[in-house]
Amino acid sequence: MTLMKICLQQMLENKRGMDNNPCYNSSRKNTSDSVTELWIENRFIGKIIGKGGVNIRALERETGASVQVTNQLNGNKTLISVIGSTKASNKAIKILVAKTKHSPAPLVPELPPAPVPVIIEPLKKSPPKKDYFDSDECLREEEVYWSQFPEIKKNFYEEHPQVSALTEKSVAQIRFMKSNIVVDRIMGKNDVVKPIAKPLLTFEQAFYNCPEILVKLNKAKFHEPTPIQCQAWPILLSGEDMIGIAQTGSGKTLAFLLPAFIHIEGQMTPNEERRGPAVLIVAPTREMVIQINKEVNKYQYSAITSCCVYGGVDRKKQVAALQENVDIVIATPGKMNDLMNSGDLFIENITYVVLDEADRMLDMGFEAQIRRVLYGIRPTRQTVMMSATWPSGVRRLAASYTKDPVQVYVGSRDLTATHSVxxxxxxxxxxxxxxxxxxxxxxxxxxxxxxxxxxxxxxxxxxxxxxxxxxxxxxxxxxxxxxxxxxxxxxxxxxxxxxxxxxxxxxxxxxxxxxxxxxxxxxxxxxxxxxxxxxxxxxxxxxxxxxxxxxxxxxxxxxxxxxxxxxxxxxxxxxxxxxxxxxxxxxxxxxxxxxxxxxxxxxxxxxxxxx
Missing domain, CATH: 3.40.50.300 (P-loop containing nucleotide triphosphate hydrolases)
Structure with a gap:
């Protein structure tokens, strides 16, 4: 059972007033029980719950307290409520804090039993201002945690002399001719506006330092880059986050895949020393996952390996494939979340993330799963979002998980259909x-x-x-x-x-x-x-x-x-x-x-x- 399913089950049982779920007991054993709330980082939630809720059940048996993992989120934290006697709550809190490797949280004060029933206030909608888990110290600890990992190398772009020679007027003309490409940084928070890489006209201008890729492209008998490719390649090779909005069938897969190959090869940690994949590609359906994996194999580069994970097939085979330490994992959101929570997909060494067909994934209700996984990936990663449309849900996701992204629109930002049909x-x-x-x-x-x-x-x-x-x-x-x-x-x-x-x-x-x-x-x-x-x-x-x-x-x-x-x-x-x-x-x-x-x-x- 995935973490998301557990949370949904908790919500449902809370509404019905049920108390038989080992992971979420919505009723108190007596009116004198106290309630303590903790905001725990999402990367520890799976460890607290355990596979199928085994850890949380053991914790409740050991302490006598009821531990609830709620569906309330705040940034990269989830609210956990501990209900029970003072002694039981204190014991449960100590164990929870130990699991999260944080210093002790405030314990419930030892008070004599109340002579009258205590009225328990409902759960707060936002974390307390002085909660340890929302403090600057916690953020510093997170920085220290990620500093243990090798530095990410992102910039591999060497501008071709022909591209360097292009004037601003020539750049504007190329973008107009290439289906009216529009580039922008509307999510930038700094007053200093960084220049955006110039578009390319040929494959040689993009990959003249990667002859192996050029050979693959020539074998595919492509004549020139598509509009999204000619602008996306220099941006992604420069290591910037990008949001690509283009019609379906416009070559978006190769737009993010070829820079991913170069990104993998350029990292300082070799494959055999890296635990887990370096690149994660998330797509809405099994068929899309399989299709992207075929593209990876078609343009095989520098012995880079990949595997795809999705529902409806033998789980053991997929776990075995992940244990081969592949470079690229292509996954549907639900299965990706499931494997991450079970500990079979190690995501902490992922440095390049792609959300393909982001609008479709949100329409299909996968936003919660996507957010859960992105919380556990290092914040300095390179993030790519591809979409055919630009609805509010995609904008919200982009604002949360990209840093000063370059937005590339091919055609129009408004909802439009392909003109070739x-x-x-x-x-x-x-x-x-x-x-x-x-x-x-x-x-x-x-x-x-x-x-x-x-x-x-x-x-x-x-x-x-x-x-x-x-x-x-x-x-x-x-x-x-x-x-x-x-x-x-x-x-x-x-x-x-x-x-x-x-x-x-x-x-x-x-x-x-x-x-x-x-x-x-x-x-x-x-x-x-x-x-x-x-x-x-x-x-x-x-x-x-x-x-x-x-x-x-x-x-x-x-x-x-x-x-x-x-x-x-x-x-x-x-x-x-x-x-x-x-x-x-x-x-x-x-x-x-x-x-x-x-x-x-x-x-x-x-x-x-x-x-």
């Missing part, structure tokens, strides 16, 4: 979608490759069965499938065995080559997801017959106005029916909520408007 919106009834779908599939040519996105697992299964019955070469992938079946589906659509992939949003961030059509059988609830879905075609700027077709019903009308904005921004045709639906929604919604601020809730249906 023709976008078509078909306004129809729910009952019409099935016939429309199979009419489209029947008209596809032999060279076409299609992804059909469904909103639910049940719908994906139904459409998959219909494809089989109609003898259409198809594969399917959705949540709950065995990992072997998921991998087989990806292989079938990749090698051409199947030309139609029926899927849910588990593949909305996956790179599948030569996809010509994306069909949104069910329109996504959030427009960010729409951008991710249609980005599965038109990859790396490919144009031609690439097209996305979206079935849009009255139940989707809350997204009509935003869809029109995206279509217009990409110079796409907007149907009259879609405009009418957007106007109707706006009219009825405002009529129903005349002088009220629009609530942030699930969009109302037609029936709800007239009820």
């Amino acid at each position: 023709k976008q078509t919106c078909v306004v129809c009834k729910e009952s019409e979608k099935e016939n429309l779908l199979f009419d489209l599939l029947d008209k596809l040519s032999i060279n076409d490759k299609v992804i059909v996105f469904c909103g639910t697992k049940g719908k994906a299964v139904y459409i998959s069965v219909e494809c089989v019955m109609r003898r259409l070469p198809s594969a399917s992938i959705y949540g709950g499938m065995e990992q072997e079946d998921r991998e087989q589906a990806i292989n079938d659509i990749t090698d051409g065995t199947a030309s139609i992939l029926i899927a849910t949003d588990v593949v909305s961030s996956l790179d599948i080559g030569d996809v010509t059509h994306v069909i949104n059988y069910d329109f996504p609830k959030y427009m960010d997801e729409y951008v991710h879905r249609i980005g599965r075609t038109g990859r790396a700027g490919k144009t031609g017959e690439c097209e996305s077709i979206s079935f849009f019903t009255k139940d989707d009308w809350a997204n009509a106005s935003k869809l029109i904005e995206i279509l217009e921004e990409a110079s796409q045709e907007v149907s009259k029916n879609l405009c009418e639906l957007a106007e109707l929604y706006d009219k009825l919604y405002r009529k129903k909520n005349e002088d009220e601020v629009l609530p942030k809730r699930k969009p109302l249906t037609f029936a709800e408007f007239w009820s």
Whole structure:
């Protein structure tokens, strides 16, 4: 059980008033029990709880006190509440302090039993001002702790003479020509603004000192860096934190992967002396993790090793792979958190962190797991965040875990879709979608490759069965499938065995080559997801017959106005029916909520408007 699951279980049982959980006893044995609160650094929480709560149960048995690990966080600390008699609480506190290697915390004073029941105040929402665990001394101890590790070397960039010769005007022209690249330091807290590295035009300008990488790029038959690569490489090779905002299929994986290779090779501690990986890459889904690992193997550099960890497969094999002391670990947030808490993933020597598809991970609810792991990684690391969109959650995460990052926007900071894909919106009834779908599939040519996105697992299964019955070469992938079946589906659509992939949003961030059509059988609830879905075609700027077709019903009308904005921004045709639906929604919604601020809730249906 991961630390996050334990915390969630604690919250649930606290609400129900249960007291049978060994890790979280929400009731007191008697009214004279005292409550003592401690703020403990997150890197010690796993040690306190133990695997499956074994340590905390032993602590409670030994001391007679109830020890609660709450879900309250403050920076890199978690609130722990100790409940019990004065003697039991003091004993538990001493053990907790010993586990955290801190000097003793204030103990509960020895007082005579109270003649009347003592009223216990609720847990504080913020730590006490004079709490030891929030003191400058604690911060100094943390600095001393990290000073034991070798210094991180980050800057490996030697600017090519051709790049050095570029004038400010030339730099501005290159950025404009490369899909209007915008660079900024809007999160900088210092008055002194550091210059941002100039963009590159060729692979040689980036890696002229790394001929092995140039050979790999030439074999891949790439002609020139993509927009995100030409600006990201000099920034990352210079050792700076970076936030990359670019459309899906824009070459973001190589943008952070090749500098990671050079970063690993340049560290002072050799692999055999380093415990744990040097690079951690976090991605939202198993398929993305596998895909990134394939890229690592494809561009193998200087005997660098990697492994991927995710759920649904043999845990022992993944732990054994981690014990090989690999250089790069690519993981999904949940499994990464699980392995870290169990002590199988040692993260203290990680010096380069990548959060790929950060917006997708936050949409999928992984923010807590990401934060837990980043707390345990040294603060002087180099951090890279890649995202297709720039929502508030990504901004919040970036503000917390990056230091003066360079933000690289390719195209626009606003929500936009790839311009290399023709976008078509078909306004129809729910009952019409099935016939429309199979009419489209029947008209596809032999060279076409299609992804059909469904909103639910049940719908994906139904459409998959219909494809089989109609003898259409198809594969399917959705949540709950065995990992072997998921991998087989990806292989079938990749090698051409199947030309139609029926899927849910588990593949909305996956790179599948030569996809010509994306069909949104069910329109996504959030427009960010729409951008991710249609980005599965038109990859790396490919144009031609690439097209996305979206079935849009009255139940989707809350997204009509935003869809029109995206279509217009990409110079796409907007149907009259879609405009009418957007106007109707706006009219009825405002009529129903005349002088009220629009609530942030699930969009109302037609029936709800007239009820």
